[in-house]
Every structure is written in structure tokens, then in C-alpha cells.
Amino acid sequence: QLQLQESGSGLVKPSQTLSLTCAVSGGSVSSDDYSWSWIRQPPGKGLEWIGYIYHSGSTYYNPSLKSRVTISVDRSKNQLSLKLNSVTAADTAVYYCARWSYDNGMDVWGQGTTVTVSS
Amino acid sequence: EIVLTQSPGTLSLSPGERATLSCRASQSVSRSYLAWYQQRPGQAPRLLIYGASSRFTGIPDRFSGSGSGTDFTLTISRLEPEDFAVYYCQQFGSSPWTFGQGTKVEIK
Numbered sequence: 001q002l003q004l005q006e007s008g009s010g011l012v013k014p015s016q017t018l019s020l021t022c023a024v025s026g027g028s029v030s031s032d033d034y035s036w037s038w039i040r041q042p043p044g045k046g047l048e049w050i051g052y053i054y055h056s057g058s059t060y061y062n063p064s065l066k067s068r069v070t071i072s073v074d075r076s077k078n079q080l081s082l083k084l085n086s087v088t089a090a091d092t093a094v095y096y097c098a099r100w101s102y103d104n105g106m107d108v109w110g111q112g113t114t115v116t117v118s119s
Numbered sequence: 120e121i122v123l124t125q126s127p128g129t130l131s132l133s134p135g136e137r138a139t140l141s142c143r144a145s146q147s148v149s150r151s152y153l154a155w156y157q158q159r160p161g162q163a164p165r166l167l168i169y170g171a172s173s174r175f176t177g178i179p180d181r182f183s184g185s186g187s188g189t190d191f192t193l194t195i196s197r198l199e200p201e202d203f204a205v206y207y208c209q210q211f212g213s214s215p216w217t218f219g220q221g222t223k224v225e226i227k
Contacts, residue, residue, distance in 0.1 A: 046207065046218055046219070046220045046221050047156075047164065047207055047209075047218040047221075048218070049209075049215060049216040049217065049218065060214055062215045062216075063215055064215070096163055096164070100211070102151070102152070102211075103169070103170075104154075104166065104169045104175065105152075105154035105166055105169040105209065105211060106154070106156070106164075106166060106209075107166045107169075107175060109163040109164055109165065110163065111162075111163055112163050
């Protein structure tokens with residue numbers, strides 16, 4: 001059974017770079033059938049799509065974050081990563097990775113990791 | 120950007136009652152690319168419905184989805200205690216993908 005586990009820096013200073021990884025187990029990040037997405041949820045608020053990386057390696061980002069975000073895949077480690085630079089307090093959120101396909105939507109989610117931006 | 124507006128914001132119901140949740144899009148969404156998620160407190164969202172009306176694996180048949188174009192509905196036929204949660208609709212047919220703001224189903 002596919003499982004996703006996010007990890008990374010829980011506390012980031014303003015203007016620095018947020019770096020997270022999502023370890024994939026029970027399946028391959030290289031699967032041609034699926035792509036991978038990042039989503040975040042500020043405290044007490046709703047869900048915001050950050051972007052996704054297609055199985056071909058193409059990336060698509062939310063225009064509101066596009067200038068600051070990079071999503072990539074490390075096939076040797078079977079994981080995906082998220083980098084968000086120049087963070088502010090508005091980037092404080094729980095960050096989730098999810099498997100995605102056009103057929104099913106986001107069908108497997110990680111448990112999420114909390115990132116706080118504070119000096 | 121397609122804006123999804125969910126209503127009501129909060130639904131107060133008793134176990135056993137029927138819940139009807141609405142998701143209205145600012146422009147037409149392909150049925151194929153409309154999904155519903157459930158989020159319980161402290162947990163990650165989980166997929167309930169994809170393709171507007173298809174139940175995901177393991178989802179009880181008391182959950183059903185319907186709609187097309189700009190109006191979509193999630194119905195829970197008889198609320199169980201574990202169904203009290205927040206529900207989000209999402210479209211992924213047009214970039215940027217967007218979520219509704221959520222409907223909280225609470226115990227009356």
C-alpha cells in the first residue's frame with residue numbers, strides 16, 4: 001500500500017528557504033500512471049494547491065507562488081521535494097504531498113508536516 | 120482562475136440525518152475533474168469522490184456525488200458519527216487547481 005511521509009524544516013526564518021521532502025513507500029515515484037502534488041493549509045484555513053510534477057518531469061505551479069517554488073523528484077531516493085524561497089509569515093502552514101492522476105484526483109495523501117515561519 | 124464556492128459554510132445536523140453540500144464554480148468545470156475530500160480534525164484530507172460522482176475505493180455508499188457544469192453536490196444519506204468533518208470540493212481541469220473554502224458538518 002502506497003504511503004507518503006513529509007519531513008523537513010519545521011521552523012524557518014523570514015526571507016529564508018523552506019525545504020521539504022516527501023518519501024514514497026510501497027510504490028514508485030517514477031510510475032507513469034501518477035504525478036505528485038504539494039498542497040498547504042494555513043492554520044484554521046482551507047487548502048491551497050502549490051503545484052505538481054507530472055510523471056514526465058514537467059512542473060506546474062500555482063501562479064501565486066510560481067516565482068518562489070520548485071518541485072522536483074529524486075528517483076534514486078524515491079522521493080519528491082518542495083522548495084519555497086523568500087518565505088514570510090504567510091507561508092506558515094501544514095504542508096501535504098499527495099499522489100495525483102487525472103483519473104482519480106489526489107487519492108493518497110501524506111500526514112502533513114507543520115512549517116512555521118518566524119524569527 | 121476558477122473560484123469554487125461551497126455552501127453552507129456550516130451544516131448542523133444529527134446522526135442519521137441527510138447532509139447536502141453544494142459546490143458552485145465560477146465557470147464550467149468538466150465532471151471528470153471535480154473531486155470531493157473529507158478532512159477530520161488533525162488529519163490529512165482523504166478522497167471521497169472523483170469524476171464528480173464516482174466513489175473512491177473503500178468509501179461507504181452513503182456518500183454520493185452529482186452535478187455538472189457549475190453546480191455540484193455531495194450528499195451523505197445518513198450521517199454516521201465519523202462523518203462529522205470538513206468537506207472540500209476541488210477542480211483540477213484548469214490551472215491553477217482550486218479548492219472550495221470547505222463546509223463543516225457539525226453535530227447538532
